[in-house]
Amino acid sequence: MVHRLPAAASLAEVHVWIRQQLAQMGQPPGTPTEAALHQAVRPCYHLEFEEVPDEQLPVAHSKFGGQPDVPPGWTWPRSPAGGPLRFLCQLRLDQLPGRTPDDDEPPHGLLSFFWLFHPDEQLIVEWWPQLDGLQRRPSLPPGGYAYRPRQVLARRTLSLVDLSVPSGLGGEEHDRFRGLWAQLSQSGAFEFGGVTLFGHVDRASYLSWAESALPRELCDWTLHDPVVNLLRLWSVAHLGDDVLEDTGDNHIYTPEFILRRSDLRARHFHRAHYELSVD
Known part of the structure; x- marks a missing residue:
């Protein structure tokens, strides 16, 4: 009997599915194949954007573009050549849906991205654990550039990493891993969205x-x-x-x-x- 994986499967349901498939093959729990397949799947978020004026978004709200919300005394980051980085987005972590105590990412605070890819390349990622005291930066430095503000809407899903066979898996275990990974990737349980947070x-x-x-x-x-x-x-x-x-x-x-x-x-x-x- 082939067990079908739900199209909107949870991480727990994926783990149960893996165990069922391996049990059908006569494999006991805890094999390297099972461990590798578990690690190939992780929770993530898919993000969508809705254009909203910056002044309508509260301070420390998740958003793409507009002006960043930063601590007092914060200095606008610059590239090695001296140009101001662009504020890309900020994500309020306690607004993300479906979080669990086992998640790797922080449970709270604001995660903010500043980058520049032309003509210099530079990235700064800031995490501010405390939201109290953050204030909206009213203006950019000379030569700066702001993206149009958009509200960020997040939904919980799963990502699947495209793995080579882990070292140490040979023979039948090699084939078993590749076969089950292929079934996972073709199951329809994984979305490959345009904007992904905390994925593989x-x-x-x-x-x-x-x-x-x-x-x-x-x-x-x-x-x-x-x-x-x-x-x-x-x-x-x-x-x-x-x-x-x-x-x-x-x-x-x-x-x-x-x-x-x-x-x-x-x-x-x-x-x-x-x-x-x-x-």
């Missing part, structure tokens, strides 16, 4: 970029310490020309802001990096 990195693009762009210590990505996409904007053209106005061409840019899962757990957001794919 797409392995193919990550590895091709890591060889040349990542610090050496981040190139040793293992299943036990995967890289998390803090924020992925897939096909960002739908955000409007304000995102693409300075690229000088017709390509679609896909930024993915990444962090090691261990650093996410330790709240080391200053170690985040980003990939900028071009389609």
